[in-house]
Amino acid sequence: MAPDLILHIGQSKTGTSSIQRVLGARRPALAKLGVCYPAAPGWANHGMLPASLVSLDRLGHFNPALWEGIGAAARLDRFRRDFAAEMAALPATTRLIILSAEQCGGLLNTPEEVGRLRDLLAPLARRLRVVVYLRRQDQHFASGYTQALRIAQINPPTMPQAGPERLGQYDYARLLDLWAGIFGADALLVRIFERDLLRNGDAVDDFLALCGIDLAVPQDDPDRQSNLSLTPGGIDLLRSMGAWMKATPQGLSAASPLWRRFVQAASETLPGRGWRPHPAEAAAFLGRFEAVNEAVRRRWFPDRPRLFAPLEVPEGPPPGAGPPPVDQAAALQAALALLEREMRVGAEREANQHAAIGRLHERLGESGPARTAYRAALRAVPDHPVAQQQLAEMALADGDRTTAMAHLAVLQRAHPDQAATRRLAQRLGTPAT
Missing domain, CATH: 1.25.40.10 (Tetratricopeptide repeat domain)
Structure with missing residues (x-):
């Protein structure tokens, strides 16, 4: 009998990296439970899967290292061959295939694109299910600010002055309608990314329970702590370094190995909560998605009084106009901490x-x-x-x-x-x- 298949499409910033790293690091243990987490689409993130279904000019934000020096076209051709071979070689004891790529929700934007994915996966399984976690829009955008810095988008932190008509990725009603229209509404497993609603308040435990996988992952396992944000000083340091590199002859690019090494070192040295907008600014942004969120609540969560937990806005005047400037003192302290760590790591390597x-x-x-x-x-x-x-x-x-x-x-x-x-x-x- 063919196995079931669960496709996890994100969203990003809802514990996806932690889920993927936990699964990728435990392939042998999962195999003993009859679960396959394929390796061909990627060791942890299965981004090769949606990338193989769109034109190459849509893949500019992908890490160039993924192409392994042979270019996107050749690497994706190899993925297609490897994935087909891996699926053909599944042992008879496989009861469940799990695929996880938050890029699905960002790259596959039309019924034709999502349909190509369904047509690729349907022959592999007797039943397809699609898991998606939704995070309140203001929280998602704020959390994604650090990720934007990592890919060399060094804009100052501020909430955008736009709503669902321009920020389609936050139109959750459209997202769910699109995937339900292709896979069927019964195939969608929609979860709210809020601590009180997750199993043990944790995305990894929640996803494993959703998949029916009995796998113990210690709370202090490093794979759970993935893709963390930065301290405020770390954010100011990235903004400062980005501005400096932008003014150099080689310029600033997300593809730059120097920038990627710097970002990785800063992320490892200066993990923190990331940027947090003023509640009044966040409330103004969230208000533009009220109708969208109410449509999602009515269709997918009719028993909830509202889709997301309310945002508490304190009394008092809103913050001053304009984005915050770089705090040079905080950036300097972060730079010193990073320099100290790099010197220590260099000494250990030597x-x-x-x-x-x-x-x-x-x-x-x-x-x-x-x-x-x-x-x-x-x-x-x-x-x-x-x-x-x-x-x-x-x-x-x-x-x-x-x-x-x-x-x-x-x-x-x-x-x-x-x-x-x-x-x-x-x-x-x-x-x-």
Whole structure:
């Protein structure tokens, strides 16, 4: 019997990256449960799937690294072959296929485009279902501001002066009508992205429950923490760096490897809540979608008094006109934190390289060069565990217990829980700390 298929189309900024990373990292465990999370469309995000159904000129915002150096056309042709082969090779025990790509909602905008996707997937499954999470428009736009910065759109943070007629991505009634018209209303599983309405207040747990998958994912699992926003200082830093790069001869581009490396480093160093508009500004924006949201409520959530939780607007005057300027002091503090982290990461990378060279010299029986390499590692990172351990072992081999004990003292202070530290302590007859 053919498996069921669940197509998760987003929206973006509703925990999609976390869901995708959790699923991508657990393919073997899912396979044991009879669930296939295909690899051909992407390791985590299955963006190749909708990308293969539109013209190439629509893919300018895609990360160029996805094309793996062979260009979009050739890479998408390979995806089509690989995906067909992967689906043909599904084991008989597969009961469910899951596909997840928030780009579906952004790229596939016409009945013809959505119909091409349905025609591609229908032969694979006995039943198709489409999962979509809806987030209140003001929250979604504010959350997406950081993502816009990441793709080199360095506009100042402010809510747009437009409604559904120009911001079609926020016309949820049209979105749901489009997909229901192609897949059928009964196939749509529509969820509201609000903590009180999600299983355990979490998008990953909610999606797994929706799919009927009994898979334990610890709350502190790093895959749950994906695509985080930035601190206010981090946002100001990206705005400042973007403006500076824009004025350089090479210019600013989302495709720039330099910009992407900078954004990744800033995201890892400065995670935060992102930009938050003034409630009065958010309320004015949200009010333009009142009719759209009421249409969605009537059709899909008739038992709810309103589609989304209300926005609380405090009393008092609204903020001053115009977007906020860059806070140079906050940008500087963020830059210093980023610089410190990059220096530390660089030192660790250098130390690891020296330690690897030391291990190679040891395998070749060259103890002198090995010691030199390990000591170079310690100049970069004084408590580097491999270098400290190997130098201690070499000292023991030479009968120099005093030096070995000195290295052990560093390991016990800096890396007390490592197995190598405990083994060395046992060899030296020293109680573990």
